[in-house]
Amino acid sequence: MKMLAMDTSTLVMGIAVLHLEEKRVLGELTTNLHKNHSVRLMPALDQLLGDLELNMSDIQALAVSAGPGSYTGIRIGVTTAKTMSWALGLPLYSESSLTVLAMNGLRFDGVVVPLFDARRRRVYSGVYRREGERMVEQIPQQVVEVDLWLEQIAELNQPALFLGDDVVRFEEVIRRRLGEKARFGTAAENIPRASQLGMLCRHKWANHEPPEHADFSPNYLQMTEAEANWIKKQGNGETSHAQKS
Amino acid sequence: MVLGIETSCDETSAAVVKGGTRLLSNVISSQMDVHRKFGGVVPEVASRRHVERITLIMQKALEQAGVSIKDLDAIAVTQGPGLVGALLIGVSAAKALSFATGIPLVGVHHIAGHIYANHLVKPLEFPLVALVVSGGHTELIYMEGHNRYERLGRTRDDAAGEAFDKVARLMNLPYPGGPHIDRLAAQGNPGYDLPRAWLEADSLDFSFSGLKSAVMNLIHNASQRNEAIREADLAASFQEAVLDVLVEKSLRAVKRTGVKRLVLAGGVSANSGLRVRLHQRCAQEQIELLIPPLELCTDNAAMIASAGTYQYLDGNFAELSLNAEPNLSLV
Ligand SMILES: [Zn+2]
Numbered sequence: 001m002k003m004l005a006m007d008t009s010t011l012v013m014g015i016a017v018l019h020l021e022e023k024r025v026l027g028e029l030t031t032n033l034h035k036n037h038s039v040r041l042m043p044a045l046d047q048l049l050g051d052l053e054l055n056m057s058d059i060q061a062l063a064v065s066a067g068p069g070s071y072t073g074i075r076i077g078v079t080t081a082k083t084m085s086w087a088l089g090l091p092l093y094s095e096s097s098l099t100v101l102a103m104n105g106l107r108f109d110g111v112v113v114p115l116f117d118a119r120r121r122r123v124y125s126g127v128y129r130r131e132g133e134r135m136v137e138q139i140p141q142q143v144v145e146v147d148l149w150l151e152q153i154a155e156l157n158q159p160a161l162f163l164g165d166d167v168v169r170f171e172e173v174i175r176r177r178l179g180e181k182a183r184f185g186t187a188a189e190n191i192p193r194a195s196q197l198g199m200l201c202r203h204k205w206a207n208h209e210p211p212e213h214a215d216f217s218p219n220y221l222q223m224t225e226a227e228a229n230w231i232k233k234q235g236n237g238e239t240s241h242a243q244k245s
Numbered sequence: 246m247v248l249g250i251e252t253s254c255d256e257t258s259a260a261v262v263k264g265g266t267r268l269l270s271n272v273i274s275s276q277m278d279v280h281r282k283f284g285g286v287v288p289e290v291a292s293r294r295h296v297e298r299i300t301l302i303m304q305k306a307l308e309q310a311g312v313s314i315k316d317l318d319a320i321a322v323t324q325g326p327g328l329v330g331a332l333l334i335g336v337s338a339a340k341a342l343s344f345a346t347g348i349p350l351v352g353v354h355h356i357a358g359h360i361y362a363n364h365l366v367k368p369l370e371f372p373l374v375a376l377v378v379s380g381g382h383t384e385l386i387y388m389e390g391h392n393r394y395e396r397l398g399r400t401r402d403d404a405a406g407e408a409f410d411k412v413a414r415l416m417n418l419p420y421p422g423g424p425h426i427d428r429l430a431a432q433g434n435p436g437y438d439l440p441r442a443w444l445e446a447d448s449l450d451f452s453f454s455g456l457k458s459a460v461m462n463l464i465h466n467a468s469q470r471n472e473a474i475r476e477a478d479l480a481a482s483f484q485e486a487v488l489d490v491l492v493e494k495s496l497r498a499v500k501r502t503g504v505k506r507l508v509l510a511g512g513v514s515a516n517s518g519l520r521v522r523l524h525q526r527c528a529q530e531q532i533e534l535l536i537p538p539l540e541l542c543t544d545n546a547a548m549i550a551s552a553g554t555y556q557y558l559d560g561n562f563a564e565l566s567l568n569a570e571p572n573l574s575l576v
Contacts, residue, residue, distance in 0.1 A: 036568060038336065038337060038568050039566045040566070041337075042340050042341075042565035042566065043565050043566055046344070046565055056344065056346075071289065071293075071330070072292070072329075072330055075292060075293075075296045075330070075333065075334060076333060076337045078296055079296050079334050079338050079341070080337050080338075080340070080341040081341075082296075082299070082300045082338075083299070083303070083338045083341035083342050083345070084341050084342075084345045085300075086303065086304060087342050087346055088345050088346075214300040214301045214304065215298070215300075217293070217296055217297045218293075220293070224287065224289040224290050224293065225289070226283050226287040226289065226290055230282060230283065
């Protein structure tokens with residue numbers, strides 16, 4: 001059985017085909033460009049499958065990155081994967097894009113901290129540790145102010161490997177806060193790999209975990225600004241009401 | 246048999262149309278309730294809802310039509326114009342479906358869809374002039390045949406529907422404001438003096454921003470003088486100012502092109518004042534008038550499937566690199 005995996009949650013566009021029983025990566029295509037995933041995803045799938053001399057009818061399972069990351073990017077991947085799943089009756093598995101990136105630090109002796117810039121001095125991140133051939137969350141993924149986040153990581157008092165192309169924007173403050181404990185990924189380690197996504201989802205498949213449903217949605221890790229503002233307004237309204245009574 | 250997909254704004258819709266004219270299903274999931282509390286469509290909220298609903302809606306459209314994916318000849322999707330994030334959901338879904346199944350894909354212009362909503366009621370006869378009025382568009386289009394569009398005029402600023410919504414907001418009416426103004430206008434008299442932008446003598450373009458400013462000034466001046474606004478009268482005056490221009494310019498377009506048919510399209514087609522006025526004027530001038538039923542006036546995928554059918558028949562297929570085009574032009 002073969003699985004098609006796709007990740008469009010950051011600037012990196014990755015697709016991979018895996019052989020599930022043989023636990024092998026048959027092919028992988030990765031780019032890291034400021035270019036439109038919407039335009040390039042389908043032609044890239046076409047190319048990779050063509051190189052492997054496969055058709056969509058040779059694919060038996062799908063995997064997609066659920067986010068966090070670029071809102072538009074994640075939606076392109078999730079919509080594409082969901083539609084294929086429905087059209088071909090294939091099971092769809094998903095995994096956090098942070099977990100996918102954390103896999104690049106599997107061999108690191110310490111904790112692994114994948115990170116995407118969430119703007120306004122905030123990051124999407126989580127702290128991961130190794131469990132067998134997978135990375136699992138030690139501190140759950142979240143969107144968090146970078147200074148608060150580094151406080152939490154410092155408390156662990158362990159070597160911490162920071163992964164992702166956005167890390168460089170925070171390198172100085174990370175070094176200042178964590179000193180010797182801070183380590184940084186190589187250029188290759190900073191790129192999430194669709195093959196890692198595929199292997200993580202292969203694990204779910206092998207464990208007979210239930211696949212995603214048709215109403216599956218990305219995990220944005222935060223509500224929209226409009227909703228947050230609306231809730232804030234409602235909250236204020238309630239307080240003033242409470243004060244009156 | 247064509248599957249249509251439409252996600253350009255706040256409606257997630259999928260539909261199956263047979264032979265371009267026979268509507269087999271038209272599933273529309275409206276987000277109106279979600280956006281009402283924000284007083285307008287929030288793009289990010291809309292995109293999130295689209296991605297959640299899209300697969301279920303396509304599934305439902307096929308179920309209701311009683312067909313399966315392999316019965317489809319083509320997939321037609323709104324390529325633009327619209328909100329880019331919202332459009333991308335439909336485009337991504339359509340491309341994935343086309344790639345997975347090998348069924349050809351066509352990218353449809355949203356306004357072409359609105360015009361073809363009429364085709365589902367009574368087959369279009371050419372040549373014709375179409376007045377397309379919605380929250381995003383105000384255009385006069387000349388069509389010589391299927392897939393052949395020529396623009397005669399367009400708004401230079403606000404769309405007519407946008408003007409309705411903005412004025413409704415000035416009057417503190419709930420979102421979406423268009424229907425509220427229409428309802429109030431029916432109870433009032435157009436006693437307030439508001440401007441009509443006719444532009445250059447031969448122009449078939451529109452402009453509604455001046456009218457909106459005039460309403461704003463009127464409300465402002467009244468509140469300065471502590472005078473109450475006669476709400477129904479203001480609604481009637483505003484609506485009449487919009488309709489005067491829409492109706493007269495449409496008739497000018499019909500006369501200038503020498504056609505015998507006028508087609509109304511877009512969300513503002515639901516405005517009862519506009520329907521009545523156009524009926525009267527077209528009857529006077531012996532022009533055949535086509536107005537879609539209310540459920541086909543607002544955004545829906547059946548109209549996209551219908552328009553897409555003729556692009557499919559023309560062999561006008563989209564590539565796998567098809568992208569959402571928020572400012573796509575019809576001509
Ligand atoms: Zn529309």
